[in-house]
Amino acid sequence: MDMSLDDVSVDLRRVLFEIAYALDEVGVDDIYHGHRVAYIAYRCAQRMRWSDAQCQTVFSLGLIHDCGVSESAEISALLTSLAPKNTRKHCVKGYELLKACRPLSELATPILFHHTWWQELQSMSTIDAETKQYATLVFLADRLDYLHGHYPLDAYGNITQRSKENIIGELQANAGTMFEPNQVVAMAELVACDDFWFSMEARHIESLSDTFLPLYHSPIGLDESIEVAELFAQIVDAKSSFTYQHSLHVAQLAEFFALQLGYSPRERKMLYLAGLIHDIGKLKTPSAILHKPAQLSDEEYACIKRHATDSRHAIERMFTNQSIVDWASNHHERLDGSGYPLGMNASQLDQPSRLIAMTDVFQALTQSRPYRKGLPLEQALAIIERMVNDNQLDRVVFDCLVGNAEICYRISTGQEYKQPVLV
Structure with missing residues (x-):
């Protein structure tokens, strides 16, 4: 065949967002969950003075953390409590999908452990410290988004002071067991900040990545x-x-x-x-x-x-x-x-x-x-x-x-x- 073939490549940054949008369509009325988890984790990482590369990596992880979910029942189960049961299946599936995809394979291991409690994760000698930090921050951000949906908003859709206090209380009560203590400190400070909540909207979250270093911008074949x-x-x-x-x-x-x-x-x-x-x-x-x-x-x-x-x-x-x-x-x-x-x-x-x-x-x-x-x-x-x-x-x-x-x-x-x- 004689046809004109221009270069074939893919915009990995755009792929991450498209995966997040795809997961919104699985069947539960909870759109932009991946966007919000990415944003929450990113802001917390910045507050803890992680490097730009680490902040961007945890943002990427947040977008696709649920890529192993395929059924609405799985998502519904994740919304039943702060500590849902039977989370392992979608973590393993997400790990397997990402591990087989070379351009995104570095994200696989944190996804595997993104529902593992900190008290268990910190004792695992086969996982490096950075991966543990990524996994537990995605877990914390995911559960914060759950709490945000669990507590009431005011008549205009904004979080109330009482809800902020309740969320901070739940995070602090699980520091050292479910969540990494230093991350809880930083996250509690964010929860108390109005700008953190006011900026949590999809258009702003997508624009954040426009300033990122070219971690996922390099062309691939x-x-x-x-x-x-x-x-x-x-x-x-x-x-x-x-x-x-x-x-x-x-x-x-x-x-x-x-x-x-x-x-x-x-x-x-x-x-x-x-x-x-x-x-x-x-x-x-x-x-x-x-x-x-x-x-x-x-x-x-x-x-x-x-x-x-x-x-x-x-x-x-x-x-x-x-x-x-x-x-x-x-x-x-x-x-x-x-x-x-x-x-x-x-x-x-x-x-x-x-x-x-x-x-x-x-x-x-x-x-x-x-x-x-x-x-x-x-x-x-x-x-x-x-x-x-x-x-x-x-x-x-x-x-x-x-x-x-x-x-x-x-x-x-x-x-x-x-x-x-x-x-």
Whole structure:
């Protein structure tokens, strides 16, 4: 294939915020929790005179501290008390996700221990002192945000003096056991400060990072961009039991098709990346609509269609390569102009966009869902052939699917996949 390939990179700072936004969509009406934890931890670190790099690291940790949470029930459990039970699962999951993503792997260990009490953490000889400080400050900031939501605000939405005193009392009562004592001292001073609370709003929190040192600004290449995409795809797919691994299998199919159609190794990697991130916008789709087994109403279908636009916006904020943005977000466009959200037609859709569209349809048809089993290969091919004959999907890509039907079915259903060697 002969196509123009500009550099592929990802804005890691933007990724951290997008993960925070993604976690807001899991299902509990508690938006900007990651933003607030990042801000609280950052302000406390500044007050303790941590270095700029340490302050920025704990800010990053705060944004993504709950990246291992996938279900609303898990978040609800975290809001039941100051010392919730059964927190280990999401800490381990977050650790595993971050450890596998080289650009963010240094954040993995503090996330693993961000619900570990200080009295237990301080005695762990296998963890360095700095990591302990990061983990316990994120824990303290997370629990302060819980307390902020637990105590009443005044008629204008501001924290009352009584609530401040109650929060300080709870922090001090748990210093040395749940929380690190020096951090509690600094945090209590912040809680008493009006500016600390008045500045706790999303727009200001995002603007804070504009002044940061380039810890996460250094460009990364295609391989590491793929690792970031794999991290995000797992967060997206975990929202629903039936979309679990959908993005991964779409990516694998896209890479396989690209290999069969003669794309270069670099182009194949780019298509794999596009497949991973094509459904990022589904994080904003209400779970009840994603899970609905019956026919959707017009209003519900509008929510489904919106995910393609939401995907485009999120991808544009994170990834620098316009081709990847287009290939990923055009996956519901159709050659006859009947698709969404832009109603593009054949003259506007390049073959990589058509390839991603084909893999998305094929994977969706063959994947089992709670209310139906995945379709057999022959039935899925028959449906797609009708779409090709109606000039909705691409015939060249379809011929590739037919010629490799058995292995494509195994890839789509997670039975078998050997990643080609890409050099």
